[in-house]
Amino acid sequence: MADDGMLLNFALGDSVITQEAKYKGGTWRDRLSAKKRSQHQPQPGEGKGPHQPKNPNQTQLGTRPAKRQRTTDSNEGRGGDGGHRSRPQQQGPRRHPGQFASSLFTSNPESTHVEEPKSEEPIQDAKPTNAPLVDGLDTFTNLGLSPNLAAHLLTKLELKAPTAIQKASVSQLLKEESDAFIQAETGSGKTLAYLLPLVQRIMALSKATKEAGVHRDSGLFAIILAPTLCGTVIGGEKKKSEKARLRKGLNILVATPGRLADHLDNTEVLDVSNVRWLVLDEGDRLMDLGFEEELQGIVKKLDARQRPSRVPGVPTRRTTVLCSATLKMNVQRLGEISLKDAVHIKADPTDEDGETDGNKDDEDSFRVPAQLKQSYAVVPSKLRLVSLTAFLKRTFIRKGSVMKAIVFVSCADSADFLFEVFSREFGKRKGRKNKDGNDSGDEEDESDEAKVLSEREKMSPHGTIAPATAFSNSLNSVRLHRLHGSLPQQVRTATLKSFSRSDDPSVMVCTDVAARGLDLPNVELVIEYDPAFSADDHTHRIGRTARLGRDGRACIFLQPGCEENYVEILKRGYRDGGKALTRTDATEILKRGFGVSVDSTSKNWEEKTTDWQMDVERWALDNPKYLEMARRGFQSHIRAYATHIATERSMFDIKELHLGHLAKSFALRDRPGKINVPGLRTSKEETKKDFKASRSGAAGQKRKAGAADDNPVASSTDDAARRMRQKMRENMAGASEFNLA
Numbered sequence: 001m002a003d004d005g006m007l008l009n010f011a012l013g014d015s016v017i018t019q020e021a022k023y024k025g026g027t028w029r030d031r032l033s034a035k036k037r038s039q040h041q042p043q044p045g046e047g048k049g050p051h052q053p054k055n056p057n058q059t060q061l062g063t064r065p066a067k068r069q070r071t072t073d074s075n076e077g078r079g080g081d082g083g084h085r086s087r088p089q090q091q092g093p094r095r096h097p098g099q100f101a102s103s104l105f106t107s108n109p110e111s112t113h114v115e116e117p118k119s120e121e122p123i124q125d126a127k128p129t130n131a132p133l134v135d136g137l138d139t140f141t142n143l144g145l146s147p148n149l150a151a152h153l154l155t156k157l158e159l160k161a162p163t164a165i166q167k168a169s170v171s172q173l174l175k176e177e178s179d180a181f182i183q184a185e186t187g188s189g190k191t192l193a194y195l196l197p198l199v200q201r202i203m204a205l206s207k208a209t210k211e212a213g214v215h216r217d218s219g220l221f222a223i224i225l226a227p228t229l230c231g232t233v234i235g236g237e238k239k240k241s242e243k244a245r246l247r248k249g250l251n252i253l254v255a256t257p258g259r260l261a262d263h264l265d266n267t268e269v270l271d272v273s274n275v276r277w278l279v280l281d282e283g284d285r286l287m288d289l290g291f292e293e294e295l296q297g298i299v300k301k302l303d304a305r306q307r308p309s310r311v312p313g314v315p316t317r318r319t320t321v322l323c324s325a326t327l328k329m330n331v332q333r334l335g336e337i338s339l340k341d342a343v344h345i346k347a348d349p350t351d352e353d354g355e356t357d358g359n360k361d362d363e364d365s366f367r368v369p370a371q372l373k374q375s376y377a378v379v380p381s382k383l384r385l386v387s388l389t390a391f392l393k394r395t396f397i398r399k400g401s402v403m404k405a406i407v408f409v410s411c412a413d414s415a416d417f418l419f420e421v422f423s424r425e426f427g428k429r430k431g432r433k434n435k436d437g438n439d440s441g442d443e444e445d446e447s448d449e450a451k452v453l454s455e456r457e458k459m460s461p462h463g464t465i466a467p468a469t470a471f472s473n474s475l476n477s478v479r480l481h482r483l484h485g486s487l488p489q490q491v492r493t494a495t496l497k498s499f500s501r502s503d504d505p506s507v508m509v510c511t512d513v514a515a516r517g518l519d520l521p522n523v524e525l526v527i528e529y530d531p532a533f534s535a536d537d538h539t540h541r542i543g544r545t546a547r548l549g550r551d552g553r554a555c556i557f558l559q560p561g562c563e564e565n566y567v568e569i570l571k572r573g574y575r576d577g578g579k580a581l582t583r584t585d586a587t588e589i590l591k592r593g594f595g596v597s598v599d600s601t602s603k604n605w606e607e608k609t610t611d612w613q614m615d616v617e618r619w620a621l622d623n624p625k626y627l628e629m630a631r632r633g634f635q636s637h638i639r640a641y642a643t644h645i646a647t648e649r650s651m652f653d654i655k656e657l658h659l660g661h662l663a664k665s666f667a668l669r670d671r672p673g674k675i676n677v678p679g680l681r682t683s684k685e686e687t688k689k690d691f692k693a694s695r696s697g698a699a700g701q702k703r704k705a706g707a708a709d710d711n712p713v714a715s716s717t718d719d720a721a722r723r724m725r726q727k728m729r730e731n732m733a734g735a736s737e738f739n740l741a
């Protein structure tokens, strides 16, 4: 899905990677004129108008004072200017000629945003906005559900009272037959909001047909279309077995649009003449995944094939229900395609807190459960990896503090890389001296490694679950999971099941494959290590916590500079403009995570952080497999970064990234220019290509201002985003990947 950056194969502009191209070949005149041309090209950050501050996150090597080169032999881990104590010799690094380790704590950009002064008054905890209504007045039977169904909800699912959206939706859909658009925040029970009235209606048909009742072969009455399937219906199986099940007959069908469209065209036994309810679940997602055409076709076919039913009590017209947590343009478009004279069903705010704030028609607001506590961490790119580690160390410092946390990243390669980093053994290296100063020897190390690997294999035959060594301690051992769309479907299902059912504290590092529609118990913390590709995706990601009235926390990592403007988007989700939104920074996180450790207090937080970073860097250098993973993670991260939606790209501007610093957060010491990932053009080749292009441009080719090819990064980005959606669709559409049953 969104992660699968490996598909997004567009070139990164050279301006992003190299500061000064070295021109080789051609005559000296060619070289000189190319150099002059490049000197006259605007530098990143130029031409933005006088009021726009240059992003400090971007450093121009050309203007930076020359640094003394530090080799790993003598000064590894030492800050360039007044940095840190060098490591004791016995833990010293292996020689890697030409490798330089830069300090973590120098040349980091500062935050550009002045923090608003917080009000003196203590901020009250907000009342949950997606909880079941516990006033005793609102029961399922009071809403008109049959005692039978209400008893079933109570005894089988332990559901005592409806949520606000269920109250609004059940009362509306039971009494009227108009189309409806159900809009409610994440974790508010939207599924039952449409399912309960639908089931009750179909059960009522059973009473109407006294002699025989409704059987599976009485007809198909309802179709629920969802982007992914959480139940066992169609879309995840082989088409042949689906056809066999369709032949046996069914009353409610849950399907992905792609597969239903296919069956409507090719499966004769699929009779849709009795369909009287059509539900479009997760409408925004259906449209994001590009199902518009299929949905349009499905609606037309259902209209054309509808016939009067022989079953008494079946309504004459079809009711269509569209469901979404957000109301963005594409949802409105889906409404135009599928709904006629629809009522807009929203939770009544007075149900939750007895108060309205006079702003309830603002469609863009109130998308985040009010009790969800959000924070943002301003972390420069060099400190990202250590800050995430420190954050998780602190989170799991005590048993019972947090049970489950999800870490979202932008691409599968980053998820794989972090999984390996967090499950590795700290301080263990091939052929290195151990902590007592004795030579551990290669053989011993290898047998240790084999033991660890076999333990991991026992824990997870698929290699997606491992002990989280980086943030476990003697009092609290944490399990680590990884999940992304490049894993086979059965591996995803098994991993998710393990995370969902684990009684141990657990962390899942994943891509947006887990951002929507998943109802995972006890997720108390969501970390957006890489911000989501769109604000809507962000809403869904953080919606994995604070569900059904429960507490939850979410923290997003933002880099100093333009990314800090994202805070405005975070604020927009709240009724009160985000008064409770809190800010933290890398120093605070590192102090808390590395400074106060249950294991040792002998080193200060900067030294401990540096030790940890150096250890990861050496581990990557010592192991070609992990080095390759780090490089791939780095490359895919950059590609993914370029695919933020167009309206938010000014906050996630690839040209503002400092790639050298970013490399550090992937444990890489190489300059990005040296990173060669198979299948990608090297920067040298790119330089040549760009040089040729600029020569031919100089030879008279004129480009129109504003034409798409004037901005190769932008046009390739759109292309990449399109391909990414296509990949997501391939991954999601035909898969019952989250079938936890």
Ligand SMILES: Nc1ncnc2c1ncn2[C@@H]1O[C@H](COP(=O)(O)OP(=O)(O)OP(=O)(O)O)[C@@H](O)[C@H]1O
Residues within 6 Å of the ligand: 132, 158, 159, 160, 161, 162, 163, 166, 184, 185, 186, 187, 188, 189, 190, 191, 192, 325, 516, 517, 518, 519, 543, 544, 547, 548
């Ligand atoms: N009235 C209720 N009382 C208690 N639990 C409920 C109630 N209604 C639904 N649930 C449970 O809440 C969980 C979340 O429901 P659901 O997945 O429908 O939420 P949602 O609004 O669709 O969330 P999202 O938008 O994130 O997909 C489910 O486990 C469901 O069983």
